[in-house]
Structures are given as C-alpha cells and as structure tokens.
Amino acid sequence: MGAVKFRVAICGGGIGGLSHACALAKYPDISVNIYESAAKFSPFGAGLGIWPRAWNVLCALGVDDDMAKLTTVSPKNGRIRTFSFRKSDQSNGFTFGNLFSRGPLLTFHRPQFQQVLLKHLSPSCQIHHSKRLKSYSQSRDGGPIHLSFEDGTIATCDVLIGADGIRSAVRNCLLREQAEIARNQGRLKDEQELLAGRDYLSWIGSVAYRALIPVERLKQDCDKGLLALPTTPTMVELFLLRGWTFVILTIFSLSQYVGTNVHMIVYPVSKGHMVNLVVFHSQPELQDMPYQGPWSKEVDETELFNITQFENWEPEVRNWLKYVRRPTLWAIHRVKPLPTYISENVVLIGDAAHASSPHQGTGAQQAIEDAYFLAELLGDPRTTLDTLPRALRVYDSFRRPWTQQMSDKANANGRYFTLQYDFDFAKGETAAIIDKLQEMFGLIQDEWEWCWTTTVEDSLKEALLRLEDD
Numbered sequence: 147m148g149a150v151k152f153r154v155a156i157c158g159g160g161i162g163g164l165s166h167a168c169a170l171a172k173y174p175d176i177s178v179n180i181y182e183s184a185a186k187f188s189p190f191g192a193g194l195g196i197w198p199r200a201w202n203v204l205c206a207l208g209v210d211d212d213m214a215k216l217t218t219v220s221p222k223n224g225r226i227r228t229f230s231f232r233k234s235d236q237s238n239g240f241t242f243g244n245l246f247s248r249g250p251l252l253t254f255h256r257p258q259f260q261q262v263l264l265k266h267l268s269p270s271c272q273i274h275h276s277k278r279l280k281s282y283s284q285s286r287d288g289g290p291i292h293l294s295f296e297d298g299t300i301a302t303c304d305v306l307i308g309a310d311g312i313r314s315a316v317r318n319c320l321l322r323e324q325a326e327i328a329r330n331q332g333r334l335k336d337e338q339e340l341l342a343g344r345d346y347l348s349w350i351g352s353v354a355y356r357a358l359i360p361v362e363r364l365k366q367d368c369d370k371g372l373l374a375l376p377t378t379p380t381m382v383e384l385f386l387l388r389g390w391t392f393v394i395l396t397i398f399s400l401s402q403y404v405g406t407n408v409h410m411i412v413y414p415v416s417k418g419h420m421v422n423l424v425v426f427h428s429q430p431e432l433q434d435m436p437y438q439g440p441w442s443k444e445v446d447e448t449e450l451f452n453i454t455q456f457e458n459w460e461p462e463v464r465n466w467l468k469y470v471r472r473p474t475l476w477a478i479h480r481v482k483p484l485p486t487y488i489s490e491n492v493v494l495i496g497d498a499a500h501a502s503s504p505h506q507g508t509g510a511q512q513a514i515e516d517a518y519f520l521a522e523l524l525g526d527p528r529t530t531l532d533t534l535p536r537a538l539r540v541y542d543s544f545r546r547p548w549t550q551q552m553s554d555k556a557n558a559n560g561r562y563f564t565l566q567y568d569f570d571f572a573k574g575e576t577a578a579i580i581d582k583l584q585e586m587f588g589l590i591q592d593e594w595e596w597c598w599t600t601t602v603e604d605s606l607k608e609a610l611l612r613l614e615d616d
C-alpha cells in the first residue's frame with residue numbers, strides 16, 4: 147500500500163456507511179475503518195426499494211451485477227407502470243391512478259443488500275464490531291479527531307463520517323460543537339437553536355407494521371384467485387418498427403392500498419421468495435409529540451388488525467392481512483432540517499443527517515447517494531489533509547438543500563397516502579371523490595418523479611468544479 151493521504155473513520159455500518167466504504171475502495175490512498183455498534187451484521191431485516199437514480203449510483207460503485215442477482219426485476223430503463231393506487235377503505239375498492247416511472251423500482255431484502263456491499267469493500271478496510279461511539283473531539287487546527295466508544299476504547303482519524311442512523315451520536319456531538327463555535331463568535335441565537343439539537347428528531351405521528359411472508363404460504367389463496375402475487379413489472383425490450391419505438395410492458399404493477407389514515411403496500415423481496423408487507427397507521431394529531439415506548443418492537447398481529455375497521459376494506463387487503471404473524475412495529479421519526487451537515491472534519495450522511503418518512507422508499511437511496519457523492523469529493527486528487535474542510539463544505543452545500551427538499555416530498559406523499567388532503571373522502575359524492583383522488587394523484591406523481599428524472603452525476607459534476615472555485 148502506498149502513502150495514505152488521510153484516514154477516514156465511518157461510524158455506523160448500515161446502508162450509508164457500507165456504501166461509503168465501498169465507494170472509497172477505488173481510492174487506495176484513503177484508509178478506511180468502520181466502527182459498528184452491533185456485534186455482527188444481522189441476517190434479519192425488512193425490504194428496501196431502489197429507484198433508478200440510486201441504481202445508477204450502484205452501477206458506478208460496480209456492485210450492480212451482484213445486486214441484480216438479488217432481484218426479480220430487470221434494471222433496464224424504459225417507461226414502466228410501477229404502482230397502482232387503490233382507494234381500498236371500502237368493499238368495492240378502485241384504482242385512481244397509475245404511477246409510471248422511467249426504469250423500475252428494484253426491491254431487496256436488506257441483509258442481502260448489505261452482504262453485496264460487504265463483498266465489494268477494499269481488503270484493507272477494517273470493520274470493528276461492538277463499537278458504539280459515545281463522542282468525538284477535534285481541535286480547530288485540523289489535527290486528528292479522537293473517538294471515544296462506550297466500551298472505554300478510543301481511536302483516531304482525520305475525517306469522521308457520521309453514518310450512525312437516525313439516533314446519531316455523531317450528530318448530537320456535531321450540533322454541540324457548532325453551538326460552542328456560535329457562542330464564541332457571539333451568534334447567540336444560532337447557539338440556542340443548535341443547543342436544542344435533540345429537538346431535531348421528531349415523531350411524524352405514524353407507525354409502520356412490517357412483516358415478511360414466505361411465498362409458499364400464499365400458494366393456496368393464489369391458486370383460488372383470492373390473492374395476486376405482487377411482482378414488479380418485467381420489461382420487455384424496446385423494439386423499432388417503421389421508425390417508431392415500441393416498448394412492451396407486462397400489465398402487472400404493485401398496488402398501494404390507500405385509506406383514511408391507513409396505507410398498505412406489498413412487494414416481493416429475496417428474488418420473489420418472500421413478500422414484504424407494510425401497513426402504515428397515521429395519527430396526524432400526534433405529529434411532533436414524543437413517542438411513548440420503544441421505537442421498534444415485535445407486536446401481536448391483533449394490534450395491527452385493530453388500527454382501523456379492516457372489515458369494511460376491500461377483500462384483497464383483508465386477504466393479505468390474514469398472513470401477517472408477529473409484525474414488527476416501527477415508530478417513524480424524522481430529522482428536522484439541520485442547519486449544517488458538517489463541523490470541521492466531521493460530516494453526516496444518510497439518516498443521521500436527514501431521516502424522513504419512508505413513503506417514497508428513498509431513505510436508503512439518499513444514504514447511498516450521500517455516500518457516493520462524498521467519496522468522490524474525498525477521493526479527488528485536489529482533496530488533501532489540508533483541503534478536507536473545503537471538500538466537506540462543497541458536500542454540505544450540495545447535499546443538504548437537496549436531501550432536505552426530497553425529504554419534504556417523501557413527507558408530503560406520506561400524507562397523501564393516508565388521505566390527509568383538503569377534502570373529506572368519507573362524505574363527498576362519488577364523482578367529487580374521484581376528482582379529488584385524481585388531483586391528489588397528480589401531486590403524488592410530481593413529488594416522486596425526481597427518483598427517475600434526475601441523476602446524482604449531474605450535481606456531482608458541478609460539485610467537483612466547485613472544488614476549484616471554493
């Protein structure tokens with residue numbers, strides 16, 4: 147190994163942390179250590195979805211061939227009907243909108259996704275398990291950063307990446323550090339805002355019940371026609387005929403089952419061997435209130451069945467729910483817009499920086515994008531130990547506004563999916579209900595299309611130019 151230009155410590159070996167380590171693998175002059183609080187990578191976990199924007203990043207990381215083996219869908223571009231939106235909280239549910247995307251939503255089982263990232267790490271990258279970061283300290287002169295772990299051990303690095311998820315220890319420390327800087331500079335209002343750092347984490351008033359169902363358990367109902375296995379559309383190639391371009395699509399897409407304050411989605415994972423079922427229950431009046439109890443726990447399925455009067459919902463939904471056993475409940479929290487993602491040589495990525503509602507399936511995607519974007523700035527030959535702060539400033543100036551804006555879009559869609567709209571869907575006339583649902587669907591589509599109409603590369607190119615200007 148040649149000379150090392152600086153040492154990166156990644157706190158957190160989740161989707162963002164591993165993606166970042168993977169993206170740094172092509173820069174042998176950067177040494178990488180990952181500190182993960184868990185004793186080992188768990189073989190358990192739910193599903194996650196990847197849109198074309200993040201898929202392009204996975205291609206740039208060189209993990210696409212291995213990832214493609216884990217999914218049922220061909221990750222090719224083309225116009226695809228991804229989701230059908232159904233109004234389901236009535237016995238005769240109906241479709242009110244079909245979401246078309248350019249390229250499919252690829253769905254994965256999280257532990258398998260992580261295994262692929264692990265496979266592509268540089269052999270020199272070291273992973274330290276059972277290392278829960280407590281705090282860090284750094285001097286203002288760019289000297290090494292000192293890390294302290296809960297087990298009493300310490301480590302040092304030149305750049306610290308806070309990829310430690312929604313309850314980030316790095317974020318808490320970073321906000322305290324920035325508050326101190328603000329006080330020293332006489333910016334007392336900023337200091338107060340930063341000191342209220344813990345309030346940046348808030349419950350969105352919604353919980354998710356998640357269950358994985360092995361497909362063989364569904365066979366009987368599928369054979370009787372009571373259930374249709376969810377399959378993301380398989381696209382058949384483009385073909386040309388007399389100067390016209392044609393695309394053949396299968397007619398199948400995934401359904402989003404929408405009702406007042408309740409929303410359900412079902413999609414295949416593990417190459418179609420499992421179905422991931424998620425039911426969201428929203429209580430808008432509780433938004434920003436403290437959530438009582440553990441944020442994630444296994445619950446009895448009767449708790450899920452009691453959240454609404456499912457007996458009045460369309461049969462398809464009731465048939466799905468029959469298969470749920472001991473779902474995991476997740477209280478959905480978000481990180482409110484932070485004033486910064488950086489402090490000297492410390493930087494936040496993924497949920498630590500901008501956890502949002504999962505209604506666009508983009509939390510992991512945003513973490514992957516941050517990871518890649520930052521790695522390209524760090525790996526650039528113009529970034530050295532001396533110019534590190536400049537690279538982090540560029541990261542912050544591009545990724546913070548973007549991720550915060552996209553998080554707002556996910557939050558907005560979360561509200562639409564549970565029929566939080568300026569219309570009472572329980573009382574209106576049928577024609578008016580349909581009109582309003584279609585109007586709302588137009589907004590859903592507008593909020594979502596960034597996932598397939600934009601690329602990370604475009605903003606990265608601009609950011610790399612900024613390394614010269616800054």
Ligand SMILES: Cc1cc2nc3c(=O)[nH]c(=O)nc-3n(C[C@H](O)[C@H](O)[C@H](O)COP(=O)(O)OP(=O)(O)OC[C@H]3O[C@@H](n4cnc5c(N)ncnc54)[C@H](O)[C@@H]3O)c2cc1C
Nearest residue numbers: 158160161162183195279310311496497504507509510511
């Ligand atoms: C119900 C639900 C459904 C979702 N569905 C999707 C989806 O379909 N698509 C999608 O893109 N996203 C989805 N998400 C969001 C997605 O899971 C997260 O946005 C994503 O995992 C964030 O990645 P991350 O690396 O930032 O954090 P994480 O994946 O949470 O990783 C953080 C890591 O840091 C470790 N850690 C924590 N604290 C410390 C510490 N102090 N020291 C050291 N290590 C620490 C943790 O053990 C963990 O390994 C969903 C989320 C929920 C709740």
